[in-house]
Amino acid sequence: MKIVINGESCEVVAGTLADLLEERALAGRVATAVNETFVPAAQRPACKLQEGDRVEILAPMQGG
Template identity: 65%
Template structure:
């Protein structure tokens, strides 16, 4: 399916948000949003993706 991941068009096989994170190599603590709606980590496994979804994945950064 075709989605937009962090502003870049991408073709993926994953059907859920947790599957997408695994497929794209995201690990550790990240925040996720689909179509501008925050998705908590506890709901990612059941959050089904649809063609054209806009997914944002951000990781905390240290420093200052």
């Protein structure tokens, strides 16, 4: 299915947000949002992805 990840159109096989993070080897500490709605880590396995979804994956940064 085709979705948008961090502004880039991508073809993925993942059915859930948790699967997508595993597929992209990003299962570490990241923040996620689907269609501009924050998705906590505990809800990622239940967050089903659909064609055209917009996913944001952000890694924490140090600094100030």
